Amino acid sequence: MPMSADHPGTDANPRTSDGPGAETALTKKIDPAREPLSRRTVLVAGIHLIEEDGVRQLTMRRLGAKLHVEAMALYRHISGRDDLLDGIVELVMDDLYADPEVHIESGVWQDYLTRLGHGVRRLALTYPQVFPILATRPPAAPWLRPPLRSLRWTESFLGTLRQAGFSDDAAVRAYRSFSSFLLGFLLLEVAALGSDTGPVEQADPGGPTKVNLNDYPNIKELEQGLSQDLSSVEFEESLEAMLDRIELFMRRDHRH
Amino acid sequence: MPMSADHPGTDANPRTSDGPGAETALTKKIDPAREPLSRRTVLVAGIHLIEEDGVRQLTMRRLGAKLHVEAMALYRHISGRDDLLDGIVELVMDDLYADPEVHIESGVWQDYLTRLGHGVRRLALTYPQVFPILATRPPAAPWLRPPLRSLRWTESFLGTLRQAGFSDDAAVRAYRSFSSFLLGFLLLEVAALGSDTGPVEQADPGGPTKVNLNDYPNIKELEQGLSQDLSSVEFEESLEAMLDRIELFMRRDHRH
DNA sequence: ACCTGAACACCGTTCAAGT
DNA sequence: ACCTGAACACCGTTCAAGT
Numbered sequence: 001m002p003m004s005a006d007h008p009g010t011d012a013n014p015r016t017s018d019g020p021g022a023e024t025a026l027t028k029k030i031d032p033a034r035e036p037l038s039r040r041t042v043l044v045a046g047i048h049l050i051e052e053d054g055v056r057q058l059t060m061r062r063l064g065a066k067l068h069v070e071a072m073a074l075y076r077h078i079s080g081r082d083d084l085l086d087g088i089v090e091l092v093m094d095d096l097y098a099d100p101e102v103h104i105e106s107g108v109w110q111d112y113l114t115r116l117g118h119g120v121r122r123l124a125l126t127y128p129q130v131f132p133i134l135a136t137r138p139p140a141a142p143w144l145r146p147p148l149r150s151l152r153w154t155e156s157f158l159g160t161l162r163q164a165g166f167s168d169d170a171a172v173r174a175y176r177s178f179s180s181f182l183l184g185f186l187l188l189e190v191a192a193l194g195s196d197t198g199p200v201e202q203a204d205p206g207g208p209t210k211v212n213l214n215d216y217p218n219i220k221e222l223e224q225g226l227s228q229d230l231s232s233v234e235f236e237e238s239l240e241a242m243l244d245r246i247e248l249f250m251r252r253d254h255r256h
Numbered sequence: 257m258p259m260s261a262d263h264p265g266t267d268a269n270p271r272t273s274d275g276p277g278a279e280t281a282l283t284k285k286i287d288p289a290r291e292p293l294s295r296r297t298v299l300v301a302g303i304h305l306i307e308e309d310g311v312r313q314l315t316m317r318r319l320g321a322k323l324h325v326e327a328m329a330l331y332r333h334i335s336g337r338d339d340l341l342d343g344i345v346e347l348v349m350d351d352l353y354a355d356p357e358v359h360i361e362s363g364v365w366q367d368y369l370t371r372l373g374h375g376v377r378r379l380a381l382t383y384p385q386v387f388p389i390l391a392t393r394p395p396a397a398p399w400l401r402p403p404l405r406s407l408r409w410t411e412s413f414l415g416t417l418r419q420a421g422f423s424d425d426a427a428v429r430a431y432r433s434f435s436s437f438l439l440g441f442l443l444l445e446v447a448a449l450g451s452d453t454g455p456v457e458q459a460d461p462g463g464p465t466k467v468n469l470n471d472y473p474n475i476k477e478l479e480q481g482l483s484q485d486l487s488s489v490e491f492e493e494s495l496e497a498m499l500d501r502i503e504l505f506m507r508r509d510h511r512h
Numbered sequence: 513a514c515c516t517g518a519a520c521a522c523c524g525t526t527c528a529a530g531t
Numbered sequence: 532a533c534c535t536g537a538a539c540a541c542c543g544t545t546c547a548a549g550t
Contacts, residue, residue, distance in 0.1 A: 036533070060524060072525080073534050081524065135443070136388050141467050142451035143482035145444050151472050158474040172481040176444075176490065184440025187391070188401050188432075195398035211397050216407050218414040225428040226399035234432065241501055292514070316543060328544080329515050337543065 037067060039077040043087045050088070050129045058084075089134050093150040096123050103156075109164035110243055113178065116157070117239050120147055120182050121189075128190040135187055145179035147186070170253040174246045181242050189231045293323060295333040299343045306344070306385045314340075345390050349406040352379050359412075365420035366499055369434065372413070373495050376403055376438050377445075384446040391443055401435035403442070426509040430502045437498050445487045 045066050049058050060081060064071035078084045097103060102119030106112050124131040124147075131147070139149045148154060154175065161171040213220040301322050305314050316337060320327035334340045353359060358375030362368050380387040380403075387403070395405045404410060410431065417427040469476040 070535055132392050142448055155472040155474050168478055180440035180444050184436035188436050192398055216411040218411050222424055222428055326516055
């Protein structure tokens with residue numbers, strides 16, 4: 001993924017002048033010879049902060065500190081906390097769009113949807129804390145459906161399906177089914193992920209507040225199965241089942 | 257729904273002594289003759305506040321004001337804001353459990369799942385602002401999957417399916433499929449709902465910041481279809497398709 | 513028993529002022 | 532051009548004090 005190329009603020013040590021920035025070390029004082037902030041730098045730092053400490057810890061002040069800057073300096077690049085979150089969502093979607101594994105124009109729509117589905121899943125598993133934001137923030141237009149919430153993605157999706165012979169109606173229905181499947185499945189998958197690594201509050205040491213299952217015999221007996229992680233297999237199967245269903249109403253529409 | 261029987265705080269006028277509380281008017285001073293707060297009262301007021309103004313506006317101080325009390329008084333009944341939100345989620349789930357339309361023990365598992373699905377959808381449409389909270393807050397146990405996130409519901413779900421002849425494995429898989437379908441579909445449905453009535457910020461009067469679709473011909477051509485609300489029909493169809501799929505791996509498991 | 517006042521630490525955001 | 536200090540309004544939460 002392109003984004004992981006640069007992690008500003010991830011290194012705690014203030015960087016000494018290196019790389020192509022030799023002249024900036026001359027024009028500036030001895031002080032932190034950091035390159036000036038950019039919107040992208042701020043957004044990427046925001047993503048890392050969310051993944052490390054959770055969204056609730058993403059405050060202007062903490063983000064500023066991470067970038068060795070006062071919180072107020074961030075307002076040069078983002079218009080506020082909401083813009084920060086929207087920007088992060090946009091950046092992540094663009095990142096997915098640039099993913100060569102995902103974005104191959106292929107004549108076979110099943111290939112396209114499979115690759116796209118896996119791409120979104122990879123995104124969700126890479127940024128498990130960011131994904132719920134992507135899923136719940138109100139999109140720019142009401143007909144943009146998370147997690148495929150950018151105009152570019154929606155355009156690409158609809159275009160590919162129509163080119164593959166989908167009617168207008170079938171393409172739209174496919175877009176809806178696909179979105180709701182990905183959203184439901186992946187939201188539950190990252191939630192299950194988070195409960196392992198979740199908010200490490202540990203109220204009282206001496207057991208993680210284990211639920212008493214005495215009154216719930218069915219849960220008790222199936223607990224093992226419930227806890228088992230079969231996400232990869234189930235994702236594959238469910239994705240295929242959904243593609244079959246899409247094919248069904250694609251063909252039905254055609255016959256008409 | 258039982259909850260809508262009492263809306264404390266919904267009426268702006270301080271209630272004069274009425275009902276069976278005639279003696280309380282004697283024991284207390286002339287002051288607001290309100291019955292003392294209860295946890296339930298606080299939670300219900302919280303729900304109404306969320307539905308009226310959004311979750312972000314649910315602050316201790318505003319909730320206190322709504323109940324004609326200082327914010328600090330709420331801490332007698334809830335241990336903090338997180339407990340408030342958890343309590344609201346729990347209350348809403350219990351409300352669904354008490355819904356006679358939903359909770360009928362029936363021998364036919366398809367009936368049970370259909371009624372349950374419609375019950376959850378009714379819940380989501382009644383409390384569109386609360387539903388996303390229900391969907392995203394970390395559940396008490398990692399194997400509890402929103403939106404069926406209470407022990408009672410999960411127990412009832414698994415028990416009904418096993419009694420209908422599901423193997424342990426098939427029951428668990430059905431629970432997962434059902435959860436992820438409801439979550440994805442309903443989250444998108446209430447999100448689309450919210451964008452009509454959404455955060456009424458209206459940055460600049462003179463058009464609601466209409467997106468320029470000139471570079472997106474497919475979206476442009478399909479915009480009508482994308483905007484159309486077919487949720488009820490689509491919900492029905494998708495729910496049935498999912499029941500068919502559950503039946504498939506239920507039978508397959510049986511044959512083994 | 514139940515609620516309040518005052519206080520603390522921490523927010524987001526603004527704006528004039530610094531370099 | 533870019534960042535900071537100081538300030539404002541608003542948070543969640545605590546605790547001793549009021550009735």
